[in-house]
Amino acid sequence: MESGDALHVVMFPWLGMGHFIPFLNLSKCLAQKGHHVSFISTPRNLQRLPKIPPNLAHLITLISLPLPKANHLPDHAESSMDIPHHKQQFLKMAFDLLQPPLTTFLATTTPAPDWIVYDYASPWVPKLAARLGISRAYFSLFTAAAMAYIGPPWALLSDEYARTTPEDFTVVPKWIPFESDMAYRPHEVLKIFESSDEDELVGSQIEAATSDIERFCLSIGESDVVFIRTCVEFEPEWFNLICELYQKPVVPVGVLPPFWDNNETGSDDNKLVGVKEWLDKQIVNSVVYVAFGTESTLSQVELTELALGLEQSRIPFVLVLRNPTGTTLNTIEMLPDGFVERVKSRGVVYVGWAPQAKILGHSAIGGFLTHCGWNSIIEGLGLGRVLILLPLCNEQGLNARLLNNKTLGVEVPRNEQDGSFTRDSVADSVRLAMVKEESEALREKAREMKALFGDKSVNDHYVDGFVRYLVENRTSRLRA
Template sequence: MDSSGALHVVMFPWLAMGHFIPFLELSKRLAQKGHRVSFVSTPRNIKRLPQIPPHLSPLINFVSLPLPHVDTLPENAEASIDIPAQISQSLKKAFDGLEVPLTTFLQNSNPNWIIFDYASYWLPGVAAKLGVPCVFFSLFNAAVLAFLGPPSALLRVEEEGFKPEDLTVVPKWVPFHSNVFYRLHEVLKYMEGAGENESGVSDFYRFGLAIRDSNFVALRSCSEFEPDWIRLLGELLKKPVIPVGFLPPSAEDIEKEGDAKWVIIREWLDKQGRESVVYVALGTETTLSREELNELALGLEKSELPFFWVLRKPPGSNQNESEMLPEGFEERTRGRGFVYMGWAPQVRILAHPSVGGFLTHCGWNSIIEGLGFGRALALLPVGNEQGLNARLLEGKKVGLEIPRNERDGSFTSDSVAESVRVVMVGKDGEPLRAKAREMKELFGDRNRNDRYVDFFSQYLEGA
């Protein structure tokens, strides 16, 4: 800490867009408090980040570390968005190769704190040798982390493995009623996709060491939303758990997001009735099978509701996006539906008054953005922790999960249509819509969320 009380904080996120953005948002909030931030990542990823507001840019320094070469990674692949999910462990192997250059940077820069992500399980050991305290910044909510359990349980999975059925029940350490657990098809999909682990280190082990060896855990959540889970998490981890709020995007960020693309999108949305449109987006890295894509499309068609669907082709695919859709789908839904190919300004779309609901893959970033505008949720979790998020949200009555086959995860166009109609216009969905509108006061209130960052900043200053 310098003579003015300002800290030097190093940020080191995992190589995924869904991780860069909250880490950058927290960096901006700390810079607003007068602290100096070094945001460390790879050259291509730093170029992808949105511009920092001019009044904060002197306090945020972007540090570029070239990603080490790994034979199984495509050229110029520096983030999970650049690769198919099947080779994600290759990216983690390359990421682990950043340990030496990052150590050199830390030795030369003398930070007061390091804030790091789950993948860099080796970083607390480096920090301890340098005498620098470190914070594990969880981009997962407390319910997900508590479901995974204490570090000892995570490290035991690394040693002993697990049966799929182990994850389809509420863990023994959860003392209250909960519906937060995996469906069998979600666990089987994870195991099928894991394949050979080129990095040599499982995600369970990364989480276990990152949590165990950090000084404390920062959480992208707030006590009003999941008080029982946050309390339980502190008991399980036996260390402080500090919520930093939801870090909602600022009005300034929303206004600048995707200006060139926004003109066309806004023109279409402006023609729709108030809260009549269901916004459909399954994240930057989600890949549906051809059958799933067909059922989703036909379900939107059968719902007879206006929809705006952001559709992206999988990384490395040469397929034309329009070929992904059922034959004649766009013609049959023209006027009522808009299929937008590629990246779209999601926050601006969710903020538009014609959008009433959000069909989401249940990534935590998307949930925060959707509830920040009071949009009721149709839940279609696809992978990772998304199933746990879906069950948490359904339990809190802000969303409805689209039914799927328990073993293979398949769903039908009829179940999509019915779920979307309940969420958007059905009488049974009115409590969901009312509860989602209530959540806007929690997820979208900038002042309330800033108070969490204030406390976090004071905690860093006083530690």
């Protein structure tokens, strides 16, 4: 590629590990085609990123913008994984304060950016980019089904379609024209609206939820194009619907499977060696992997029921936990008395960040008990693992509805009002997914998904279409 033909694309993800990695993977896709990327985040978050392959390092520049100080946030907090769930809105307020330094960078960097690809949490980026003559693309890291549920810009802030109470979120939106159960259950939406006992939190969670709706509305509505991390073959009805709702170009980029990247960092290698040695001794497809991402946490009661359910299931397992953010609690100490000792012959408990894709890729792993984050779903299905669904927060309940309707998972039964579940429901769900004869069709369907989610050629086709769109609609062409 001639140097004059190369794009300069600015990537500006939200401050969450589940957002950094897909943005970085998309950056690598652009660099592999010879295009230049400026990847912008805060200092601590840039240090958390996997190493960029040496052959691409000259094309991906990491741009560090210090996160401005904000009230109610610890000094070290630069990511959603650094703070408890009830402080997320404060992190968004700090994120908004990056507008001045980002403006300076966009206005002065050379060559001038052709595109800025941004996340849902920075709705001020589109107007800023338009003022500077930079094309703007919203990159959705959610399924098309979840985005359809959230709604089109023209409806999000209208009185007719306003959703202001928890009950409003438990019904299927009016703009979904086909039969569906795509809505939150009462206990799921209450987490969005729950109040905190901390005096420092002002206003209500209703205001906070409305703020997020505004972020989605402006991020989508004022973009030139919407890129979305999905495959049309997986959810065609939902993809077609958002194309109709958004009334602008919507371009799928594929699922960007992270397990193609062997540069995962952050784990304790010695601990990982122990996990691998244990897995090497297990029967193929016999072990269930249990993990809940970088933000979701279980309460003491939930962790107790989960642990005792795994023990009761008699299925070998790898349980990955992390210490709750913002507390002095130790997760190991929260487990039932004697649990680790009782299960040591058929279970591994791993505390800390773990290289999930590497563990899931081991031949002994047959199932994945997951919080239903889209990143984790992609990893699980990309490796053909049957899913056991235990959604905890954010859009995860919507993802569970999607997977249930496509018979791609077994959901742990819960009380719909308070979200509680029992050790019996965990044990029964794990056994149903992993070994019961009546679920063989479910396991087979999960294995078939590997041909879509884990096929590099399929995803390369989507990436090619994404890059082609950027090139054909670059700023210089628009100016001409």
